[in-house]
Amino acid sequence: MMIKFVLHRLLWGAITVWFIATATFFAMHAVPGDPLIQDKAMSPAVRAQLEARYGLDKPLSQQYFTFMGNMLSGDFGISFTQENRRVNDIIREHFPVSATLGIAAIAIALVGGVFAGSIAAHYRGQWPDKLVMFMVVAAISVPGFVIAGLAQLIIVRLNAAAESTVLPVAGWGGVNHVWVPALVLGLGTLAYLSRLSRAAMLEVLSSDYILAARARGISGISLFFRYQLRNALLPVVTELGPAVAAITTGGFVVELIFAIPGLGRYFVQAVQQLDYTVIMGTTVFYGAFLVVIVVLVDISYGLIDPRIRLSAGRS
Amino acid sequence: MGIPVFRFAPWQPPILPDVECAAPPSWRWSPSLLAAAGTAMAMLLFVLVGPLVWQQDPSQQWLSQVSSGPTSGIYARVVGPIPAKGTGNLSRLTVIESNTERVHLAWPEVVSVERFRLYRAKQHQSGKGLPLWQGRDRSYTDELQLRRQIYRYTLVDADTGIMLFSTETRPEPAISVFEAQLQGLIPASAAVYPEYVRLPAHPLGTDALGRDILARLMAGGRSSLFVGIVAPLLFISFGAIFGGLAGYLGGKFDHFAMRSADFVVALPFLLFMILLRIAFGIGPGEDGILPLILAMLLLSWPSSARLIRGQVLALRSQPFIDSARLSGVTTWGIFRRHIFPNVLPVLMVAFSFAIPQAIFTEAFLSFIGMGVSPPSTSWGAMCNDGIKTLLSHPGQLLWPAAMISISVLAFNILGDALRDTADKRSGGVGQ
Numbered sequence: 001m002m003i004k005f006v007l008h009r010l011l012w013g014a015i016t017v018w019f020i021a022t023a024t025f026f027a028m029h030a031v032p033g034d035p036l037i038q039d040k041a042m043s044p045a046v047r048a049q050l051e052a053r054y055g056l057d058k059p060l061s062q063q064y065f066t067f068m069g070n071m072l073s074g075d076f077g078i079s080f081t082q083e084n085r086r087v088n089d090i091i092r093e094h095f096p097v098s099a100t101l102g103i104a105a106i107a108i109a110l111v112g113g114v115f116a117g118s119i120a121a122h123y124r125g126q127w128p129d130k131l132v133m134f135m136v137v138a139a140i141s142v143p144g145f146v147i148a149g150l151a152q153l154i155i156v157r158l159n160a161a162a163e164s165t166v167l168p169v170a171g172w173g174g175v176n177h178v179w180v181p182a183l184v185l186g187l188g189t190l191a192y193l194s195r196l197s198r199a200a201m202l203e204v205l206s207s208d209y210i211l212a213a214r215a216r217g218i219s220g221i222s223l224f225f226r227y228q229l230r231n232a233l234l235p236v237v238t239e240l241g242p243a244v245a246a247i248t249t250g251g252f253v254v255e256l257i258f259a260i261p262g263l264g265r266y267f268v269q270a271v272q273q274l275d276y277t278v279i280m281g282t283t284v285f286y287g288a289f290l291v292v293i294v295v296l297v298d299i300s301y302g303l304i305d306p307r308i309r310l311s312a313g314r315s
Numbered sequence: 316m317g318i319p320v321f322r323f324a325p326w327q328p329p330i331l332p333d334v335e336c337a338a339p340p341s342w343r344w345s346p347s348l349l350a351a352a353g354t355a356m357a358m359l360l361f362v363l364v365g366p367l368v369w370q371q372d373p374s375q376q377w378l379s380q381v382s383s384g385p386t387s388g389i390y391a392r393v394v395g396p397i398p399a400k401g402t403g404n405l406s407r408l409t410v411i412e413s414n415t416e417r418v419h420l421a422w423p424e425v426v427s428v429e430r431f432r433l434y435r436a437k438q439h440q441s442g443k444g445l446p447l448w449q450g451r452d453r454s455y456t457d458e459l460q461l462r463r464q465i466y467r468y469t470l471v472d473a474d475t476g477i478m479l480f481s482t483e484t485r486p487e488p489a490i491s492v493f494e495a496q497l498q499g500l501i502p503a504s505a506a507v508y509p510e511y512v513r514l515p516a517h518p519l520g521t522d523a524l525g526r527d528i529l530a531r532l533m534a535g536g537r538s539s540l541f542v543g544i545v546a547p548l549l550f551i552s553f554g555a556i557f558g559g560l561a562g563y564l565g566g567k568f569d570h571f572a573m574r575s576a577d578f579v580v581a582l583p584f585l586l587f588m589i590l591l592r593i594a595f596g597i598g599p600g601e602d603g604i605l606p607l608i609l610a611m612l613l614l615s616w617p618s619s620a621r622l623i624r625g626q627v628l629a630l631r632s633q634p635f636i637d638s639a640r641l642s643g644v645t646t647w648g649i650f651r652r653h654i655f656p657n658v659l660p661v662l663m664v665a666f667s668f669a670i671p672q673a674i675f676t677e678a679f680l681s682f683i684g685m686g687v688s689p690p691s692t693s694w695g696a697m698c699n700d701g702i703k704t705l706l707s708h709p710g711q712l713l714w715p716a717a718m719i720s721i722s723v724l725a726f727n728i729l730g731d732a733l734r735d736t737a738d739k740r741s742g743g744v745g746q
Binding site: 016019020023024027028030031032137140141142143144145146149152153156245248252253256257267268271272279282283286287290291 | 591
């Protein structure tokens, strides 16, 4: 049952990736201009030669099939604007950076969100609850780039006060470069998840099985981890798929502001320069990545809650 | 439904069987709801009526007041191109002319000093401050980013470093004749001009290009809120019609509608917002709002389509719909009398939650330079300008950021209240 379910989801995912690739291809070619329009004027002969080299002189449908064929063999081609750089290499070099940032952000959001939500639920109506809810509202209402800017401002002031570099303001390299951007990136998700886990935890707390567990003498940490947390985690895990999507795309701005050499920056740059191959490569890669994440989340959902597996198998 | 897709709908509104026709939503005006509604109204008034009250041109640049702090309407000295001549007999470092266009200093000859060096410091800055100039002259005109604050000038012997003179001055506000003519404060052709002109007030200061921030907040807010309200209105209406038809008609059309919704949802949202925004393109002189709204319409309709389809699907099998159909009410009549009033509260909730999302999306795109294009502006575009001067002038980021945050907060609270009302209405009947 489980295998059939996973295969079904993967097949559906493959169709989705194909659709993303096709939609991107035609949306991109609908943009006026092409990647060969640059600052320098180009003689018609040079232009014709370049077009022939990149295959831009062929009809669009033929370009499409060529591209799809190459993509199936795992080759996204060569960048138009960054000479002699293969798109595969760009992804291989810069995606790990984005991924590191994203994983750190997700980890912070998940742990922080569930923790804050649980505290708020346990102290319902008291000041910790109010504090958490206030922070949630603030974090949801302030755009990520503003939080990023403010975080930089605070780091600068902090470094100035300490008269040494306590935390780097921007850039990429050491472990210290990760914390602040990851926190900024995960903050919105953290807020959302804490709201969600607070609601879930409230429901769990008032349920009969918690009462029964208490009656059996289970209390404290054991009660929290084995009964409350595990049940309250369910809705949070469902939201992880969209959360990963939000964090990967939200990474654009954080990468831009903190000068992090991630893939998001390359995408924005590629769109501005109409670098066809880089646009296609990054979009398809991100699309496939998101599809895989959603499938993984679905599977993990089934693992956490055995009831789900049954209902999925039935349909 | 062949494929077990777990839908990530954050909120599934309950549909209960006994609701025959929608009662008008009963509002409970809690204080937070009142505050939110008031804030939202105030925002709309600010951007719509504000420009009538505050009639400064949001793209007018004041070269003499780049990144200035808040000012009330001050009088500024009109300064010609040539500095005033120093008098012959000086005994110390003398300020001959002191205004924000230039500070002209002169000093006497000093025995055995060949070369002078001049420093400028802010009043409370320790040390001599910024070295401005070094040379043999006995006068200097400082034109370097002067502001209305007290400066301390220190003259030293450049060879030995011995301090010779020091003086303090506070430049008075000034505007050059050229700029005064450019801004129309004095007639362009007149040979004689008044000594002082009154500069317009900038209650929130000016940005890095010398433009009035208050006027820009109003102009920017108009694009931000326009996108924030019109785009959701369009994509929710489209989604509702499409999803409603799918739910009601069922069959092949339903299958087609839901599969296309699945595909659109699978597209990476922001990547495609950027792509489509560029693909729809803008001609010269356009502000880029229309492509933005079109892109949002194309990418955002599925959530409301799914929502309404689910609602209609549940309503369709209700007894009161059957009885209406049996008594000969037309399809259109059923839609108008029974289905539409029942999905309206859900639609309103979806709409009010879509507004902050759309405001955020617009802000994000404008922030990375792919939203509203200059000379038009929006709060997101203002944030993009402001973040460049964040370390020296945080206000230029904070004002537009505050406007975005306050509007988003207000619409979020409104949405929450609407949802509570909708939930209570449908929940109350069943129990």
